Amino acid sequence: MAMKRSRRYYVLTWGTTAAITAILILAWIYLYFLHANYIEPGFIQQIDRKSVVPKDTIRYFGYSIVIIGLAGVGLRWWRRSSPILVKETMDAFGAYRKEGNPGEGAHMKSPMKGYKAVSKIVVKDILLTGGMGECEDFQQYFAHFLILWGFIGLFATTSLDSIVNKEGDVLPLLHPVRLIGNITGVVFMAGLTLAIARRALLDRVRTTSKLGDWTFLASLWGTGATGFLVEWYADVGDPFGTAWSYL
Numbered sequence: 001m002a003m004k005r006s007r008r009y010y011v012l013t014w015g016t017t018a019a020i021t022a023i024l025i026l027a028w029i030y031l032y033f034l035h036a037n038y039i040e041p042g043f044i045q046q047i048d049r050k051s052v053v054p055k056d057t058i059r060y061f062g063y064s065i066v067i068i069g070l071a072g073v074g075l076r077w078w079r080r081s082s083p084i085l086v087k088e089t090m091d092a093f094g095a096y097r098k099e100g101n102p103g104e105g106a107h108m109k110s111p112m113k114g115y116k117a118v119s120k121i122v123v124k125d126i127l128l129t130g131g132m133g134e135c136e137d138f139q140q141y142f143a144h145f146l147i148l149w150g151f152i153g154l155f156a157t158t159s160l161d162s163i164v165n166k167e168g169d170v171l172p173l174l175h176p177v178r179l180i181g182n183i184t185g186v187v188f189m190a191g192l193t194l195a196i197a198r199r200a201l202l203d204r205v206r207t208t209s210k211l212g213d214w215t216f217l218a219s220l221w222g223t224g225a226t227g228f229l230v231e232w233y234a235d236v237g238d239p240f241g242t243a244w245s246y247l
Contacts, residue, residue, distance in 0.1 A: 005202070013139065013197040020193045024186045024228060031235045032173050046170045047234040047242045139198050146191025147220075153184020173235070182231075185224060192221045 035046075135141035160177050171178050196217050199205050226245050233241030 009201055012201055016197045017190050017194040021186055021190045024189060027232060028182055035173060047237060047239055139194060143191045143195035146187050150184050150188025150191055153180060154188060157181035189224045192217060
């Protein structure tokens, strides 16, 4: 059911994103109170995920998913934004070459100023704004921004876990590594949900979408969702659910 921008469209896109975000946050809160013995008295034994899938397999698979996802997002962004970014870079260098007189050492100073200008463009357009200038609307920008930083956070989580938890032991809910992973995981899922909802409900975006676009977004969303399911079943002590969530 595609539609044009309207109040109903915004309610559905933002509402769906908010609902998924709320479900993930409430699930984590439930797990916290469960393990704090506020819901069911008695100790809840967390599932050791190494008994289901080897630690190294999980680690390498996690790295692979993050790298593939980042590469896909980066490639899509580059195809869309590289001509504009290259033009801005060349303009920045050109502007500084024209400054001053050759006799005053302007050519000596211009390259350094040019490099600073390029660095500013890269930081602003890629890391901070996510290329908002090339996005069609705020929803597209915000979705890309959340997905990008969600990926970065999940990559950091996987890296930190391999350093501080080499044995792959069960970490408590409030462990910093798990907190970073859960927070950035929610950010990642929110961005994907918004991107999928916008693509499905906005007429001009839906009609121009290719099968590869849907497959890419759906595979990322499914990976994130099953990751949270694995965490949920492992933390409530359900070995059957944990095993099937890995599949």
